[in-house]
Amino acid sequence: MGREFASAAARWLHLVNSNARPEIIGICDTNEELMSWFTSNLASVSQTTTDFKELLSNPEIDAIYCAVPHVLHADLYPQILAAGKHLLGEKPFGMDASQNAIIEKSIAVHPDLLVRCSSEMPFYPGAQKVIEFVQSGACGDILEVESAFLHSSDINPDKVINWKRMVDVNGEYGCMGDLGMHVCHVPLRLGWRPESVYASLVNRVTVRPDSSGENVPCETWDNATVIGNVVNETGNFPLVLKTWRIAPGESNTWSIRVLGMKGSAYFTTKYPRQWQFMEYQAGGKQTWQSEDLGYQSVFPAITGGIFEFGFTDAIQQMWAAFIDELSGGANGFSCATPTEARDHHSIMSAALASGKTGQTQKVEYLS
Incomplete structure (x- = not known):
């Protein structure tokens, strides 16, 4: 990095x-x-x-x-x-x-x-469109939100263990430690803090070879699916957070999906130049629309709008947000804050406890 x-x-x-x-x-x-x-x-x-x-x-x-x-x-x-x-x-x-x-x-x-x-994925143009769609009120009452980050490399049981698979270096969170901020950034920015969570944690590959070829314990969680209950002024809805390191066929996929009574929106890095949305009126058709976005960045760039935005652009946009804020600017979407990082720890700590006990856990926020 x-x-x-x-x-x-x-x-x-x-x-x-x-x-x-x-x-x-x-x-x-x-x-x-x-x-x-x-x-x-x-x-x-x-x-x-x-x-x-x-x-x-x-x-x-x-x-x-x-x-x-x-x-x-x-x-x-x-x-x-x-x-x-x-x-x-x-x-x-x-x-x-x-x-x-x-x-x-x-x-x-x-x-x-x-x-x-550091959290670069929300700087994709499609992610920004989803955020703007929600903030405009176009979704109406929220039905469900899903935020996910999926990898597939750990499906190989012969993959050599690294520090992210070691509890004493990565921590007990396992996959939630490295990927949790990625899936919490946008929900927390939009004000969706779950009051309680239920987590399904999976440790599918329990041993891996070390650098010498000897099998050693692999004790961290491979996959986590966390279902939180978010309460707002119109009721409550589930917030599904997925951090999977064994997601068959997924290379490095981040996504955000918001389903609402009046409108819905979805973006995935698997299709980086598009976002999908639906606007619904009572009794009307329910039709998803796909829009090609091309290159539309938070911080303007020389790239023509017809071209495609990618990971290296997201990295630069994240750094541009940091440098802009450092130099006194206030242009657009900011990097993840310490408060958001703290709240994500509250969520993941509760998820870890839930995964161990099999029971729903209240999330204890510090503020």
């Missing part, structure tokens, strides 16, 4: 009338062999180090993007803020709710610093 951001920064000229542009001057990684890629491709890099504290002490650095395993978030994020650096951190903002609370306390001590959480 560090290289993805570097690529986005290197082609910042792709954006039109940006308030500011990022300049990458420092790189830290414990693997020194990775440094040459950055120094070869980014003339702006003047500092490479294996000690992140050297980055923190560099007065030329204003903000830091930190992408490390979940278990390190509660250690590194507060140190970044204590050094006076703005932060874009990776989800889930702490391995669990208790570690997220440590990060929250550090954020409260530094209210002058911008802190945001």
Whole structure:
């Protein structure tokens, strides 16, 4: 992900009338062999180090993007803020709710610093259309919302285990730890906080080979289907959150579907240039419509509207939102906030408890 951001920064000229542009001057990684890629491709890099504290002490650095395993978030994020650096951190903002609370306390001590959480999928044009459709009131009373992120690579039982399959590094959330913020970002932004959840958690592949070929325990959850009960002024509706690492045939699919009494909307990254919607009047036809969107970004770019938006564009749009906010702008959809990250921990903690007990759990929000 560090290289993805570097690529986005290197082609910042792709954006039109940006308030500011990022300049990458420092790189830290414990693997020194990775440094040459950055120094070869980014003339702006003047500092490479294996000690992140050297980055923190560099007065030329204003903000830091930190992408490390979940278990390190509660250690590194507060140190970044204590050094006076703005932060874009990776989800889930702490391995669990208790570690997220440590990060929250550090954020409260530094209210002058911008802190945001990485979540790029809602920046797709189709996702933005769904959000606008809902915010306009076109759905009427909500019947159901489904937000999903589906992978398929773990269907291979011979796939070598990595840190995301290790409880002591990824946390007990399993698939919900890495994918949970992705499925919660839009619902939380739209004000849909479930009061209670029921979760079905699946650990289908219980052992995997390590780097030496020996089978070792794989104790994290492969798939999670969480059904939350959202209560609003017109009643209640189910919010279905799916984070699956074993979803046959799915490469990297994010989707959001909202079904309502007056209108419905749907977008999936499987068909990145389209979104679907239905507008219904009592007694009228119920017909889904598909609209080709082409390239319609939150932050204007040089790409012609007839062309297709993709993952690298979503990454750049997310970073544009962070840089825009950092430079005093307020243009459009913002990155996921610490409050949204905290609320997502409340939801996932309740889901974990539900999956273990088989019972519906109340979600305990901090505010």
